[in-house]
Amino acid sequence: MHTVWDSLDEAFFMFWQTLWALVLGFVLSGAVQAFVSRHAMVRTMGDHRPASIGRASVFGMASSSCSYAASALARSLFDRGADFTAAIVFMVASTNLVVELGLVMWLLLGWQFAVAEFLGGAIMIALLAVLLPKAASAALVRERRAQRQDVAAGDASTSAGTFATRLRDPARRRAAARYTLADLAMLRREIVIGFVVAGFLAVGVPTSVWKAVFITGHGALTAIENAIVGPIVAFASFVCSIGNVPLGAALWQRGVSFGGVIAFIFADLLSLPLVLIYRKLYGARLTVRLVAVMWFAMSAAGLLTEVIMRAAHGIPAHRPRIIAPEHFAWDHTTVLNILALAVFALVLHASRRGGAGTPDERYALDPVCGMQVEKANAPATLGAGADKVYFCSDRCRDHYATDLETVP
Numbered sequence: 001m002h003t004v005w006d007s008l009d010e011a012f013f014m015f016w017q018t019l020w021a022l023v024l025g026f027v028l029s030g031a032v033q034a035f036v037s038r039h040a041m042v043r044t045m046g047d048h049r050p051a052s053i054g055r056a057s058v059f060g061m062a063s064s065s066c067s068y069a070a071s072a073l074a075r076s077l078f079d080r081g082a083d084f085t086a087a088i089v090f091m092v093a094s095t096n097l098v099v100e101l102g103l104v105m106w107l108l109l110g111w112q113f114a115v116a117e118f119l120g121g122a123i124m125i126a127l128l129a130v131l132l133p134k135a136a137s138a139a140l141v142r143e144r145r146a147q148r149q150d151v152a153a154g155d156a157s158t159s160a161g162t163f164a165t166r167l168r169d170p171a172r173r174r175a176a177a178r179y180t181l182a183d184l185a186m187l188r189r190e191i192v193i194g195f196v197v198a199g200f201l202a203v204g205v206p207t208s209v210w211k212a213v214f215i216t217g218h219g220a221l222t223a224i225e226n227a228i229v230g231p232i233v234a235f236a237s238f239v240c241s242i243g244n245v246p247l248g249a250a251l252w253q254r255g256v257s258f259g260g261v262i263a264f265i266f267a268d269l270l271s272l273p274l275v276l277i278y279r280k281l282y283g284a285r286l287t288v289r290l291v292a293v294m295w296f297a298m299s300a301a302g303l304l305t306e307v308i309m310r311a312a313h314g315i316p317a318h319r320p321r322i323i324a325p326e327h328f329a330w331d332h333t334t335v336l337n338i339l340a341l342a343v344f345a346l347v348l349h350a351s352r353r354g355g356a357g358t359p360d361e362r363y364a365l366d367p368v369c370g371m372q373v374e375k376a377n378a379p380a381t382l383g384a385g386a387d388k389v390y391f392c393s394d395r396c397r398d399h400y401a402t403d404l405e406t407v408p
Contacts, residue, residue, distance in 0.1 A: 003204045011199030014108060014246050015191075017333060020340035021103030022191070022242075027347060028099055030180030034172045045077065048085035053129045056086040060093025067190075067268050070094045072379035072393035075281045084141045085132045088290065089125050096266055097121040101242055105265070108249040112314050113262070116305045120262050124301035128293065135289040144283055175363055177350035178372050185370035194243025201250035210254040226260025227303040231267035231295050235275070244268045258315045263302025270294060277395060364390035368399050 044055045063073065074091035078084055095101075097118060106114040166172050213233065214226045230251075237247065248265045256264070270291065278287040309315050328334065364375050371392040373379070378390040380397035391397040 007199040007203040008196070009199070010203050011195040011246075013327075014198060014249070015195050016328075016337065018104045018107045020333070020336035021107055022100055023340035023344050024100065024103065026100060026180050026183050027343060030178075030183060030347075031176045034176035034179055035166045045082040045086035045090065048083050048089075048129055048133055050129070052083065052086050053089055053125065056082075056090040057093045057097065057125055060090040061097045063090070063094045067095050067271070067274055071269070071274060071277055071281070072395075076377060076379045078145070084136055084145075085129060088132060088294075089128055092125060092128065092269060092294075093121070095268055096124070101245060101265075104242060104245045105248075108245060109252055109261070110316055112258075112309060112316055113248075113252075115314065116258070116262050116309055117265070119308065120266065120301040120305035123304050124266060124297045127297040127300055131293050131297065132290070135293045136286055140286055140289075144286055174350060174353055175372065177347045178363070180347050181351055182365065182370055182372035190243035194246050197237075197243075198246030198250045201247065201254070205254070210251070210256065214251075214256045214260055216255050216257075223257050223259050223303060223306055226257040227263045227299045227306070230256070230260045230263035230302060231270050231298050234264050234267035235270050235272055237271060253319055253321075255319070257306065258309065259302040259304075259306030261302075262305050263299050266298040266301060267295070270298070273395075277393070280394060366390065366392045366396050368396035371396075 045052050045059075060070075063070075070091045073094070074087040077090060078087040082090075102114045102117050105117055214229055215222050218225075233251075234244065237244075244265050244267075248261045251264060252258075252261045275287065275291055278290060281287075282290065306315070363372055364378065365372055367389060369392060373390050373392050375390055378392075380391040380394045382389045382391070382397055382401060389397075389400065391400065
């Protein structure tokens, strides 16, 4: 019981250390989802040339989301005509190159890891842009796209009006607040599990266990092995999105290499549930190639990032004894958290203006995870007419359908 209590204590103060960053990141993400046209995203991602890959990366960075929603959104973009490689780059950027991830990494791991996130992310995207078109042949992609030709491609609701017009739209401002709250609701499980498991790993798991998984003390061999094993641990952890960061902090504290931690955090899109989703979205053959390329790109990006950061003397010389101070103090963290809670209260108020029920007719709430989705772009639906239900992903739709089947 003493170990359990200490683990929960560590988890809570890791969360307290990063609370303001989480709120800031989700508020920015909600604004982007409400004001950026998805039609423009599809229109500018028709191939995998450098310019299109760059735009896919920028749109992904701006469209922060959980790993499940990111995979569904990438599928939606692919169905609407976006290039397969560009859609995958968008997915990777939307979970690995986002503000809240960088801020949480800075607070739990140090500024060096925040820099490495964007440096390694750029390397990973470059590798994906080069390797994925070779592994996922044009013929294989065309075959899969043909199998999904019945998917609706309409997107008129998001293409209407200029960006300035959308900013002045009270309904979109209300939608931005609701997107923020919906994203928090959608990610609550990943966040809670991530921090709780990280607290347990930091306190309750002996260092000898990690040394049996990640070898240490062998120089270059350690760096290579850790970068390869990092995504495997992510695959088995079942924790994705921002929940991987506190786990990465626990791994860093326990002796895993810099590149191994970066590769582990990048591999949030390789957890087992997501791989099964890819198989459903893209078929077995395309999924095997996608997973192999992503694993290589994530491991290579982690390793190359470590090499670059080491050459620039950017790797921390010491590992923390504790990940977060286990006490309250009147410091900048407390002040920022109070401000963040005030902002969150304003967002909550804005979301309820015009009524606390369902958002306006352009939006719907996923009944499973609580995410707000635009009806015109919903990755999955169930039913028809007035009974039509909208979901953020096939995973939520299937969960909902299963629950309906079990109701007597």
